[in-house]
Amino acid sequence: MEKSTKTPKLMENIMTIFQRRTSSTSPRSPVDLDSPKPLPFLSPLANSVVSRCSRILNISTQELHTCFDTEFPHLDKQQIIYARNLLEFCSYKALQLFTSRPDYLIDKDFRRLTFDMMLAWEAPGVDIEPINKESDSPSNNQIEDDEGWSLFYTSSTEMAAQVNNENTVGPEAFTRIAPACAAIADVVTAQNLFDALTNTSGSRLHFLIYDKYLQSLDKVIKSAKNVVAASSNLELVDGEVILDVDGAVPTQPVLQHIGISAWPGRLTLSNKALCFESLGVGQYEKPARYDLSRGLKQVIKPELTGPLGARLFDKAVMYRSTLVEPVFLEFPEFKGSSRRDYWLDITLEILRAHKFTRKYSLKGIQESEAIARAILGIFRCRAVREAFHFFSSHYKSLLVFNLAENLPGGDAILETLASCLLRIGACSAQADISGSSFTEKKLVECPVSLVTLSVLGLTLDKDVEFDAKATYLRGYVCVGETNQLEAAVKQLKMDTGKAEAAQLTVNQVKVDGIDANFVIMRELLFPLILLASRLKVLASWEEPFKSTVYMVLMCYIFVSGWITFVLPSILVCTAAFMLWHRVVNKGKLVDAFRITAPPNRNAVEQLITLQEAISQVEALVQAVNIVLLKIRALLFAVVPQATYSVALLLLLIAGFFILVPLKYIILSLFMESYTREMPLRRESSYRWLRRVREWWFRIPAAPVQLIKHEESKKKK
Template sequence: MKHLSTIANSVLEQCSVIIGVHLEDLNEEFERGYKAGGTDDCYSRKFFEFCSSRALCAICRRMEFNISESSFSRLTFDMMLAWENPSSLTEESYMENVAKEREERMKPPNGGVQEAIEDIPLFYSDLMPLLVDDERNIGEDAFVWFSSVIPLAADILNARFAFETLTASTTGRLHYPAYDRFFKEIDKCIKYLQKPETPTCAELAEDEFILHVEGTAMTQRVVRHIGGTSWQEGVVFEFPEMTSSTRRDHWLTLIKEVTLLHQFLARFKIESRLQRWEAHARMILGIVRLHAAREMLRIFPPIPTNFLIFTLFDESPKGDLVLDELANGLRQTNSIHPCSPTSILRSMNVCPPYVWSMGIEEKMETSVGPEVAEDLASLESTISQVREEAKEIEIAKASVEGLKEEGITDSIIVLQELLSPLRGVWQWFQAVLKWERPTITLFVLATSLLIIYKEWIWPALAAILVWMVGLMLWVRRKRVRDKCKEIVICTSSDQTPMESIVSAQHALHQFYNIVQTTNIAILKSRSIFESRAPKHTNMVMWAMVGMAIVLIVVPLKYLLMGLLLYVVYMNSKAGRSMSMKQSNKRLKAWWDSIPVVSVRTVSGPCN
């Protein structure tokens, strides 16, 4: 067809053979259901999706034989290439970009030949790095589309996360050698699950299924429940004969994924056996992909959570939104699509016996319908939102890591510098309180008394918040973030080493005095509360009763106004001239006469 690209025509010819329908007949069938509108590129892509999804549905019915063939990975990879460039116009644009990139590569970089070699993206296998620079490659959107049609290379829920992991060493583009190797490893894992050997120490129920067995010793458990005859006494897991934490962390990750699956089913009350197995099937395929990626990327092991759906969205911010979408989709499942996770595992003979006896009704659909497409679009929008917020959090966490590595001295210096703007505010407050500027002090006093008397505290707080918003807008308009991209703090000191040691000792002594004073105050307060000093306890109780009466009789606003006037007056010249030395001395003597509760420290366990 003229409106299609060369690779799209090639792939659709293969699809026509697989389906057993001529390409012209497929075009007529597509025209009957296609709603006119959009560009030629949109028409070409929709037609390509229609034909390729029908071919994939036919392939899924005999998946056990197809996945082991290299022609399957080649065809599906070409499908993704064609999806990116479905029309002849997009192909021309793509070829122009490739030609420009080749011209750029022909020019020696500033760093010479060595830098050019280092810039070549590599895919590392077990044996040697494969240079894949000139091979046509696919992007993230094509990989996500393919995963939405057939959840084998990835699930639609975590397709972008899996793609990011698989292309970490190839600058965000997936090359065929890596893709083909990934499918070969998936095929190995599937064959392993097809004939699992039941350990001699385990008895499986009808609905239980072995996901993975570590090692070759079938008589020794990798995970063992030790002690305790009741779940209320707690659960202890032992990992025998494990010398490193890699395998242990891997097993704990798998255990967590299975646990989160069952929590998901219980939380959303998924009761149907078909719906429950569909969730199990998605989890099993995720674990298969994780094992395949671990075998493929041994030099740089992948992040497990990027392949495990329930663990991924349990740790992601707003991941519950994605799980809500998944639960809603499962509740609407009353039959299975030929390319659903359940159908894929059944066609490859990977499922417990009870699944075969459920009498699952298989849909006769040969492609993805418009309702499914709308649901996928809504789900993709939610996933993109979660992913973007996760990236923002990772960037913010990375900016915090530098501060966590600083020592106690540098941290204190940074804290002092960050609090320096508040120092000016505190000095201004002290100046107002001490009547250094009588006009401002009178204005603040009158305003405060008016707010308290009229009970305008909440409107005053609202005005402060609005003022802060205005200040933030002013700072944004002045583009302070661009003028001051970082805060520079000098940690050097004019003190000699001996002076620094003395200063540190003095600061430590002050901190010790603060801790000791706090302990004494707590112990004396406990002594008063427990009536260890009856005389002082009686005085405190009478004082508290008097304060309670005052609080009942006198309105709170008058108490606040009186307290404010007292504080302002005592800081004025007239107030400072009044001697409070004798009263403070008597109060200190009363406090010192309170005995503390005795404290005894022991090194052993306390009873």
């Protein structure tokens, strides 16, 4: 009964969609088309999306279907997969044409259409119902939007009520549709962008959040164009775009520390440099420009700053290069350091993008495409930060080059990206709108990010002209296929998941306290400690029979040459032990290693224990230094007689090594140390060791003189 009541409402909504005017949807003048004929194997929502795509492309749905069968005959014909591939084909072609206008991000129909594409991708067939899962929100933080009401709720059910019980989108649909529009998402960071947008909505994307994100992205891009037009004080070079500005508001200045002096001012980041304008008398002075595009061994990292050079507040970024002394840029704020972290990340993104272009020798349009990709990533990062008032600078970054730099295996993404960029050429002369797989293999890659910025009004390379309508702007996604870059991202995701799981186990077994860690180490090394104690008992000759048998056995091993097989035998036994446990356990979790915890100690007792440990380490270091100084005295003949004796002994040992095989030398050393406590040798060994110690005590230590270092600090 419940399903039958929902069906009329759904069909009513679909009919409303079909009756929508095409003038606002289509980026070009519509023509009179026949009423859309639903494809029988598609779901109602998928038919709605295909119908709207046909109106945008000015061809019927049947022609679209025929074009898909002609251009992609090799794809899987299974009903669900076939329907999904057809939906991707129609969506990519429609987005290609829709994104040729500069104002598509602000178009409500564009935002609704792309979201419906994601919904239809999850349920493309007639036998699949749309996914509408709701789960509890993992966070209780509420964030206000521009109208003043809460955007994120403690319950995703309440959130769904606000958006009129609409269906929500999952990560797979988002990562397949959103990267088709280069401004909305990048195939490398699409999953991380989805995680950021669904931070408090149970890993399902609501249309309200998606719509808010695109509106914020449009505002960010428009503000970047306005700043470029109004930046009269900055001397911008050709192709330079201002990405963000901070410090223009008097209540939130940026402080530049040089020596013990600090000056407020305005900080500007472009795709080529970082500029700081000191605030003078009523106006900004000439900016200090720190070039990020040149290979100057530049270092950018977080740093501590404070008044008069004191290192108190962790809210600054340090910049240093071969041409510039360390400069500290402080971002004061009352709580946390998110403002500093944001500027650190976006500055490093530009720096790493230029390092990437130099490493792989990218020039011209290829270099501009890499920088354009970094610029779009920063715009998305700004849009998320300004729309939802949060920003995560953890490893799940929204910035491509930061992500590849910080994640294990990220170099594989950079290598794949470089191979894609190296295939880029001036594709405007070879334009093709068909998008067939055969044509794609023949044509070179297109600079999608660069053209996207050009369409949005930001030009990086004036020497290259593009016809956005004639260029196949489908991003790095392929109909029904996973390209190299997407495969590298998926592989990295799997490896990162394994690394996260391993790191989680590491964090779980960490314990506090020196005694507890010593107890754990002793229990883990118990087999080796037990073996050493058994050998010590044999070497003490407390049981003469066992000690004699062990000595004869070891002598036979040395003489017969079996000693060379001892280490390989140990390795083989260890490998067999591990493989046996792999077969027996069959992936089961290992039982927890039970260790009796030491008695609890208060803070004072722990400090005393730490002081005793430090004293023991200090005494050990002193003893080692004394040994080294006595050796130095022997080398430089401070005691001539002792030096003569040691030199003669070294000559005898050298001759012994030349004349006697190595296995007999090892055997003699073993016999000497093992039989030292033997009843026949105990007295003589004790007397000989005592004479050696007495001789060693008579060796003086070489003198040492400590010179105090006078530090001279230049104060500016």
